[in-house]
Amino acid sequence: EAGVTxxxxxxxxxxxxxxxxxxxxxxxxxxxxxxxRVMGKEIKFLLHFVKESKQDESGMPNNRFLAERTGGTYSxxxxxxxxxxxxxxxxxxxxxxTTFRPDTQYFGPGTRLTVL
Amino acid sequence: QQQVKQSPQSLIVQKGGIPIIxxxxxxxxxxxxxxYQQFPGKGPALLIAIRPDVSEKKEGxxxxxxxxxAKQFSLxxxxxxxxxxxxxxxxxxxxxNSGYSTLTFGKGTMLLVxx
Numbered sequence: 001e002a003g004v005t006x007x008x009x010x011x012x013x014x015x016x017x018x019x020x021x022x023x024x025x026x027x028x029x030x031x032x033x034x035x036x037r038v039m040g041k042e043i044k045f046l047l048h049f050v051k052e053s054k055q056d057e058s059g060m061p062n063n064r065f066l067a068e069r070t071g072g073t074y075s076x077x078x079x080x081x082x083x084x085x086x087x088x089x090x091x092x093x094x095x096x097x098t099t100f101r102p103d104t105q106y107f108g109p110g111t112r113l114t115v116l
Numbered sequence: 117q118q119q120v121k122q123s124p125q126s127l128i129v130q131k132g133g134i135p136i137i138x139x140x141x142x143x144x145x146x147x148x149x150x151x152y153q154q155f156p157g158k159g160p161a162l163l164i165a166i167r168p169d170v171s172e173k174k175e176g177x178x179x180x181x182x183x184x185x186a187k188q189f190s191l192x193x194x195x196x197x198x199x200x201x202x203x204x205x206x207x208x209x210x211x212x213n214s215g216y217s218t219l220t221f222g223k224g225t226m227l228l229v230x231x
Contacts, residue, residue, distance in 0.1 A: 004159065031217075033219075035219075035221075040223070041223060042120070042122075042205075042220075042221045042222055042223045042224070043160070043205060043219075043221040044221070045218055045219060045220070048216065048217075048218065050216075055216055056216065056218065091159055091160070093159070095217065102148045102150075102209060103217055104162050105162070105217065105219065106161075106162075107160045108159050109157060109158055109159045110159055
């Protein structure tokens with residue numbers, strides 16, 4: 001079974017540009033999460049999808065970040081326009097079903113974003 | 117403010133040693149405490165987890181000790197091996213009895229086990 005995949009693995013952009021990150025969760029997983037780790041800091045929650053609906057987006061830093069999950073499959077996270085402080089590693093995670101808690105979150109390898 | 121405090125930031129032990137990583141939390145609503153292990157180029161992977169109604173959980177060489185009154189928990193790695201060299205994250209989750217999971221992570225500990 002394929003794990004969580006993320007694309008691209010690295011992205012280097014200039015301040016003011018737009019970047020779109022993609023996450024493909026494990027097939028059949030209803031829950032999809034986005035996290036971010038700024039260098040030396042903790043992994044921080046950004047938002048949580050249940051199928052195509054945003055369940056919790058309390059961690060989104062500001063309105064420059066837009067996450068979508070059309071059709072309840074893959075998800076994209078767009079940053080527009082990017083700022084220097086957006087640099088970090090963006091992780092996506094998925095879990096099958098939160099009916100029986102706790103549900104294990106499976107993480108992708110992350111996208112390392114560098115904003116110059 | 118940081119809700120889960122993890123220490124040390126880095127740790128070097130010799131093969132066979134017992135590294136210990138400590139975490140502390142403030143929010144008493146946390147009710148599930150997983151540890152994640154991350155190798156370079158990979159995402160974090162669940163290693164072991166504990167609920168606050170038990171004081172210790174052991175899986176293979178990995179043990180979590182949990183002190184509910186002190187709001188602290190720690191990871192011990194027995195007979196550590198070079199292959200255990202990785203970054204370890206403690207985390208806390210809220211709402212075990214609710215439908216949704218939100219992980220709050222510590223800053224991570226880089227462990228190096230020398231041969």
